[in-house]
Amino acid sequence: MSDSTPGWRNNGVRIVRSDQLDSNTPQTPGMMRAAAITRASAGANKIWAGTVHVEPNAKTGPHHHGQLESIIYVIRGKARMRWGEHLEYTAVAEAGDFIYVPPYVPHQELNASPDEPLACIVVRSDQEPVVVNLDIESVEKPEEVYWIDPHHPRPSKP
Numbered sequence: 039m040s041d042s043t044p045g046w047r048n049n050g051v052r053i054v055r056s057d058q059l060d061s062n063t064p065q066t067p068g069m070m071r072a073a074a075i076t077r078a079s080a081g082a083n084k085i086w087a088g089t090v091h092v093e094p095n096a097k098t099g100p101h102h103h104g105q106l107e108s109i110i111y112v113i114r115g116k117a118r119m120r121w122g123e124h125l126e127y128t129a130v131a132e133a134g135d136f137i138y139v140p141p142y143v144p145h146q147e148l149n150a151s152p153d154e155p156l157a158c159i160v161v162r163s164d165q166e167p168v169v170v171n172l173d174i175e176s177v178e179k180p181e182e183v184y185w186i187d188p189h190h191p192r193p194s195k196p
Contacts, residue, residue: 052080059089064169068098069147077165086165090147092117092156097148100125100176103139104168108160110137110147115156118148125176129183144172 052075059072060079073079075087090110092098110117110131117131121143130150131137139145149156 049081054079063088064167066098066101066169066171068092068096071160083165084163086162086167088160090156090158090160092147092149092158094149094154094156095152098146100144100146100172100174102142102144102170102172103162104166104170105141105164106166106168107141107163108139109162110139111135111159111161112137113157113159115154116150117156117158118150119145120148120176120180121145122180124174126180127183128180129185144174146176 054074058079059074060076061070061072063071063073065071070091071088073086073088075082075085077083092115112131112133112135114133116133117135117137118128119131119137119139120126120128121139123144125144125146147156
């Protein structure tokens with residue numbers, strides 16, 4: 039088989055370098071998104087991937103991503119997620135943790151650290167750059183939610 043038979047040389051693996059990320063993507067106040075894997079950069083048709091940075095003690099505005107599913111992987115820092123009609127639920131994810139956000143779920147990302155930036159990778163289920171910023175009143179004290187099962191025991195109180 040020659041290199042040109044299936045077209046793998048030009049239509050195979052793509053590398054998008056860190057200095058090639060595209061910040062010309064829909065933004066939410068309080069965070070900076072940069073696209074890495076898109077139709078334009080890599081020829082992707084069914085997924086989108088990029089980076090998200092949230093400054094220390096900062097929070098995003100409430101938003102959702104329409105019909106898209108999102109996966110967030112925390113690289114550095116501590117992410118406090120709030121979600122619900124009034125952002126009445128909250129959970130914390132730390133470096134190495136994954137977060138799943140279903141379609142249409144109103145949510146907000148907060149950097150729970152007063153001095154360390156929050157850095158994440160985001161993967162979405164489609165190329166559409168859907169970000170619907172919301173003007174919603176949030177509850178003052180959200181309910182802490184834990185994923186409790188044999189692999190995720192309830193955290194002990196300090």
